[in-house]
Amino acid sequence: xxxxxxxxxxxxxxxxxxxxxxxxxxxxxxxxxxxxxxxxxxxxxxxxxxxxxxxxxxxxxxxxxxxxxxxxxxxxxxxxxxxxxxxxxxxxxxxxxxxxxxxxxxxxxxxxxxxxxxxxxxxxxxxxxxxxxxxxxxxxxxxxxxxxxxxxxxxxxxxxxxxxxxxxxxxxxxxxxxxxxxxxxxxxxxxxxxx
Numbered sequence: 001x002x003x004x005x006x007x008x009x010x011x012x013x014x015x016x017x018x019x020x021x022x023x024x025x026x027x028x029x030x031x032x033x034x035x036x037x038x039x040x041x042x043x044x045x046x047x048x049x050x051x052x053x054x055x056x057x058x059x060x061x062x063x064x065x066x067x068x069x070x071x072x073x074x075x076x077x078x079x080x081x082x083x084x085x086x087x088x089x090x091x092x093x094x095x096x097x098x099x100x101x102x103x104x105x106x107x108x109x110x111x112x113x114x115x116x117x118x119x120x121x122x123x124x125x126x127x128x129x130x131x132x133x134x135x136x137x138x139x140x141x142x143x144x145x146x147x148x149x150x151x152x153x154x155x156x157x158x159x160x161x162x163x164x165x166x167x168x169x170x171x172x173x174x175x176x177x178x179x180x181x182x183x184x185x186x187x188x189x190x191x192x193x194x195x
Contacts, residue, residue, distance in 0.1 A: 039082060042067050135190030139183040143176065156180065 046067055049060050071082045140157035143150060150159035150168075158180050161167055168176070 035080065038070075042070055131186060132190065132193075134183070135186040137183065137187065139180050139187055142180060142183045 049063055054060055075082050143159050149163055151163055151165055152161035154160050158176050
């Protein structure tokens with residue numbers, strides 16, 4: 001940072017602090033410009049990844065992880081909070097939505113980051129337990145409890161007619177068959193875990 005300050009302002013950090021309002025005039029603009037450049041590079045990498053021009057999934061995963069590590073660890077350790085406001089859909093459409101940058105106390109950021117990580121772990125555990133609970137239900141009984149939606153079922157227990165007695169469309173049948181197959185897999189996993 002000292003080198004950047006000397007190049008842009010011809011004054012070192014210690015010289016800038018001696019001048020009244022030296023930090024605001026000489027240092028902060030350079031620091032924020034440098035920070036903006038780093039974040040701009042990160043956003044460019046994310047845009048390229050979302051554009052579909054890179055097809056290697058392992059490479060994409062590593063680059064996304066590096067971008068997230070820069071946001072969640074490196075910047076947090078420097079007391080900088082970066083919130084991505086652009087979603088993957090926005091990036092794929094080419095929309096340029098700059099992220100939110102904030103200077104926050106490092107201790108506050110680290111505690112907030114660990115809390116959000118804890119929440120993510122809790123959410124994952126809950127999802128896993130729900131998957132295991134739904135695995136208990138045999139696939140043939142999956143739709144039988146939904147009598148308010150369906151009136152007739154085939155031999156596997158897949159609905160064929162809606163509540164008013166009309167035959168289901170092909171697309172609706174296809175969705176239900178996919179759900180049935182997914183339930184078969186969950187139930188098989190559940191049965192294996194019981195052995």
